[in-house]
Amino acid sequence: MFKKILFATSATAASDHAARVAFNIARSYQSALNIFHVLGVPSRGYSQVVVDVKTKERVDVDEDYLAWVNEDIKTYYAKYLDERLHYTIDVAVGLPAREILRQAKKLTPDLIVIGGSTGDEDETVYKKSSAGTTLQKVAKASHCPVLVVNRPAASFWGGLSNIVFGTDFSKTSEKAFDFAMKVAKALDCEMHVFHALDISPLHGGRMLSQDEIEQQIREATRKIRALYGARLKELSHYSMDVWEGIPYVEIVKYARDKHADLLIMAHHSRKLPSQDIRMGGNVEQVIVRAGCPVISINK
Amino acid sequence: MPEGKFCNKKPVDTAEGITQLLSDTSGNTYYKEMKELTVDSDLLWKTIQNTCKSRIRTWLEICAHCGMCAESCFLYQVNGRDPKQVPAYKIQSTLGKIIQKKGKVDNAFMRHAMEVAWSQCTCCNRCGMYCPHGIDTGIMFGYLRGLLYQQGFVPWELKIGAGMHRVYNAQMDVTDADFVDTFEWMVEEYEEDYPGLTVPVDKEGADIMYTVNAREVKHYPEDLAEAAVLFHMAGENWTVPSKGWEETSLAMFAGDWAACKIQVESVYAAMERLKPKRMIGTECGHAHRATVIEGPYWAGRKDGLPPVESIHYVEWLAEALNTGKLKIDPSKRIKELVTLQDSCNYIRNQGLKQATRDIMKHIVEPGYFVEMSPNKEHNYCCGGGGGFNGIGLYRKQRNIALIKKRDQILATGAKLVLAPCHNCWDAIRDLEEEYDIGIRWSFLKPVIIKMLDIPDHLKPEE
Amino acid sequence: MHDLLTGVFFWIALGVCLIGMLARFIMYFRGLSWQLDRVAYTSHPAAGVKGAVRSIYKWLIPFGTYGWRTQPFIAVAFFGFHIGAVLLPFFLLGHTLFLKEKLGISFISLNATVADGLAWAAVISAFFLVLRRLVLPEVRIMTTLQDYFILLISIAPFATGLLARYEIGNYSFWLNMHIFCGELLLIAIPFTKLSHVFLFFASRAQLGMDFGIKRGGMKGTKMAW
Structure with a gap:
């Protein structure tokens, strides 16, 4: 299932929750774990100097420094690292999103694990000039599923047992469903297929009457059955639901209700990463709010 | 001790030499040795x-x-x-x-x-x-x-930089294969949003041969994708050479004239091999100066001109916008005060002031573009030109040098600075870091991509 | 004495000056190298000439360039000195008569009041140029004894000329001194910084060609001097 995992980390508290999940999965499923850290952003013009994101110092990146950072990461994650874990550590220089994608291109992992927003204190001046967050960019362009852990509550301790799959009936959702099925089967989980009906006037342009809402719910439920019903039968436990409201709120609520320990959704590639995360797509909103890890699938 | 291990009169021209020199953190030993150099x-x-x-x-x-x-x-x-x-x-x-x-x-x-x-x-x-x-x-x-x-x-960094050109024909350790791979990778990534996007490598007789800055390949490959997107949107017949793709020249900053010649000849060889109608370089100032303005002389070209007509990216952009090859959606134009950094290397040194101003006319809502004072040929250096940005030894002096640009920008009242030059971009970035005046800055490509009026046949399927 | 100064000495001074200037002028242009200077002088003569001419005439006009306009004080002192320095040797009544007699060339003569004005302007301006060197740190740091010497021998003909003009003391002494200083100046021209009286044109033409050919001229951009 997860033979190779790429764990992209800032090696700071911001990634701690993601780390717990990454190490947990790797240990549970004997995955090869690549711990990948982008230590700083180089300049545009010619310079050997890089501002280290952790120490905030201007440093010359050479072999010695890379080795030192490597050692630092090993120390930081010492409590997780033992001989039973197959792990490697890589350190790179560049824009985090780009370097994570480059690493993913090289390693072709089955899963990328990444922390959520690193918070303001980690912002370098570079951020102001590059649109979108690392997370958005990685999620958009990644060829493999991206697992995001944004909130402390979202990091699980045990194995997976409850998966919520959120669909919007798009093509990408098909792929996300395939993946969700794979996980559910491999790990013998319960699967809850969910669609949120967007009833905000912003979306429809007007207020919907209750009859219309219920009509649309019935339609969506039919659609879920038609699309996923047959295949869901391969699982021992599953359910299908359609709730109305603001989609991301409903998904988060639903996941809580189902005690989900994993949320799987399609990422809308059309959404340019330039959009502010607060205004961004449902997936971003769900990631920010969800009480469990979220896997975003794009390709 | 006349000649040091790191600091000596011999240029670096092997990959091992570069690695060795790089291993001397911040050039500490290098500068110590320099004190003994005869x-x-x-x-x-x-x-x-x-x-x-x-x-x-x-x-x-x-x-x-x-x-x-x-x-x-x-x-x-x-x-x-x-x-x-x-x-x-x-x-x-x-x-x-x-x-x-x-x-x-x-x-x-x-x-x-x-x-x-x-x-x-x-x-x-x-x-x-x-x-x-x-x-x-x-x-x-x-x-x-x-x-x-x-x-x-x-300075240590420039000895390394010049050495890079001697070894890789590029300012960084980016090989020809790295360049092509990276470009293809980026195009593949962007292809979803821009159907039909390709990167034609080594196409003979194209209208445009595009050359870049190795830093884009190494650290900022989005730049490559953006260039591809804009050529694609403008319907250009373009290509990149698999060899001779590096337009910059740190050798020029270093004063290593032999390396300047080696570097620029690699680009000219590509021009002669692919016979494009024109060569266009990326949004870089010194690269244009090195390859287009001074380069012909290093290469011994008596007419002072590169083998094929070579223009700066801003000239192409201005042309594409003026002729309607690229269309801007007027509703997406910049609607905040914005100012423009004139790069010495192609404004003062090749008079391209009109091109950037034409571009501003297209992309900025009338009334929102504020000129710096002075501007055009009389504009001040960003504070980091000529290699200044990259030299650790003179970092303090460089930070003081940024003050002029900081004050010029502050005087415009603009919070957005367009800087179509890698060095200027970097200097402005650094001045924001150093002096925290609350500005944003950008190259032109990403700004323009966001406001394009994309023809229906180039739009992705919904 | 007077005969000697206006005779042999005059011819020597004039000869040294003219031949020296010519030689240096030729040497200058022969020493230009398209590759070392990185300006394709001969490949684009039209663009080069255009650039050269603009580069010269813009700077000859008082306040004609950005540089002059941004520094009005030195601009006034500069032109105050140079207008007199260029016009008076040729067009002062006494000089025109002398030149007619010696060389057979006759120039129109300046009105006496104008000539006086120019001479005074030159002396006063020179005073300010000296003052500038003494007072402004950015000028003082570079100023050498030679710079003062040049100013001294440049202003000496004016000073002595004015002393003679107003007949302060012995007229013929001042007149001889005036002629002597003038001839000294002529001889100094090819060998000192005074060579700028002709190398100014060479140097400005060179930079003008640079801009006219390489730095924008051939792109259709006229340098905004």
Whole structure:
């Protein structure tokens, strides 16, 4: 299932929750774990100097420094690292999103694990000039599923047992469903297929009457059955639901209700990463709010 | 100890040499060794006799010491109007002295000259416009850098940079394969949003051959994708060479003229191989100066022109917008105060001021574009030109140098600065980091991509 | 004495000056190198000439360039000195008569009041140029004894000429001194910084060609001097 995992980390508290999940999965499923850290952003013009994101110092990146950072990461994650874990550590220089994608291109992992927003204190001046967050960019362009852990509550301790799959009936959702099925089967989980009906006037342009809402719910439920019903039968436990409201709120609520320990959704590639995360797509909103890890699938 | 292990008169021209030099963190040992480096006065004087001809000699001789260049130099202005920062003084007390003493100068003098040549002049050439006698001190400093480089008195980073060009024909350790792979990877990633996007490699007879800055390949590959997107949107018949794709030249900053020649000839060879109608370089200032303006002379081209017509990215953009090849959605134009950084290397040194202003007309809502003062040919250097940005040893001086641009930007009231030049971009980034004035800055490509009016047949399927 | 000064000495001074200037002028242009200077002088003569001419005439016009406009004080002192320095040797009544007699060339003569004005302007301007060198740190740091010497021998003919003009003391002494200083100046021209009287044109033309050919001229951009 997860033979190779790429764990992209800032090696700071911001990634701690993601780390717990990454190490947990790797240990549970004997995955090869690549711990990948982008230590700083180089300049545009010619310079050997890089501002280290952790120490905030201007440093010359050479072999010695890379080795030192490597050692630092090993120390930081010492409590997780033992001989039973197959792990490697890589350190790179560049824009985090780009370097994570480059690493993913090289390693072709089955899963990328990444922390959520690193918070303001980690912002370098570079951020102001590059649109979108690392997370958005990685999620958009990644060829493999991206697992995001944004909130402390979202990091699980045990194995997976409850998966919520959120669909919007798009093509990408098909792929996300395939993946969700794979996980559910491999790990013998319960699967809850969910669609949120967007009833905000912003979306429809007007207020919907209750009859219309219920009509649309019935339609969506039919659609879920038609699309996923047959295949869901391969699982021992599953359910299908359609709730109305603001989609991301409903998904988060639903996941809580189902005690989900994993949320799987399609990422809308059309959404340019330039959009502010607060205004961004449902997936971003769900990631920010969800009480469990979220896997975003794009390709 | 005359020649050091790291600091010596020999240019670096192997990958191992570069690695070794890089392993000397911040050039600490390098600079220590430099204190022991002997000056080969005979070589110095012989070189001067062979290369310092009437133009520079006359400049040095007829300089009236009138001080009119003082105020023209931003480094003079921001360093408390220290008379030691007057351009004429700076060159007379370095190159002037060397010639006066027929090359018989000592190590300490050479180290001082190095400091002046790389931390007190960015070769922005502004003073040349303010001298009644037409003395261009920037040109003389370029020449002085060559003399210093030959003697091994060059900042550590630039010795590495020049070495990179000798080894990789690029300013960083990016191979030809890396370049093609990265470009293809980026296009593949963007293809979803821009159907039909491709990167035609080594296509003969294309209308445009595109060249880049190796840093884009190494650290900022989005730039490559953006260039591809814009060519694609404009319906251009373009290509990139798999060899000779690097437009920049740190060798020029270093004063390593032999490496300059090696570098620029690699690009010209690509032009001759692929026979494009035109060559277009990325949004970089010194790259254009190196490959298009000065390059022909290093390569020994008597007409002073590259093998095929070569234009700067802003010229192509202006043309594409003016002719309607690229259309801007008026509702997406910039609607906040925005200012524009004029890069010395192609504005003062090739008069491309109109191109960038044409672009501004297309992408900024009327009334929101504020010029810096002064601007165009008279604009000040960003503060980091001529290699200044990259030299750790002179970081402090560089940060002071940023003050002029900071104040110019503040005076416009704009919070957005468009900087179509890698060095300017970087200097402006650094000044935000250093002085925190709350600005944003950008190249043109990403800004324009966001506001394009995309024709239906190029839109992705919903 | 007077005969000697206006005779042999005059011819020597004039000869040294003219031949020296010519030689240096030729040497200057022969020493230009398209590759070392990185200006394709001969490949683009039209663009080069255009650039050269603009570069010269813009700077000859008082306040004609950005540089002059941004530094009005030196601009006034500069032109105050140079207008007199260029016009008076040729067009002062006494000089025109002398030149007619010696060389057979006759120039129109300046009105006496104008000539006086120019001479005074030159002396006063020169005073300010000296003052500038003493007072402004950015000029003082570069100023050498030679710079003062040049100013001294440049202003000496004016000073002595004015002393003679107003007949302060011995007229013929001042007149001889005036002629002597003038001839000294002529001889100094090719060998000192005074060579700028002709190398100014060479140097400005060179930079003008640079801009006219390489730095924008051939792109259709006229340098905004």
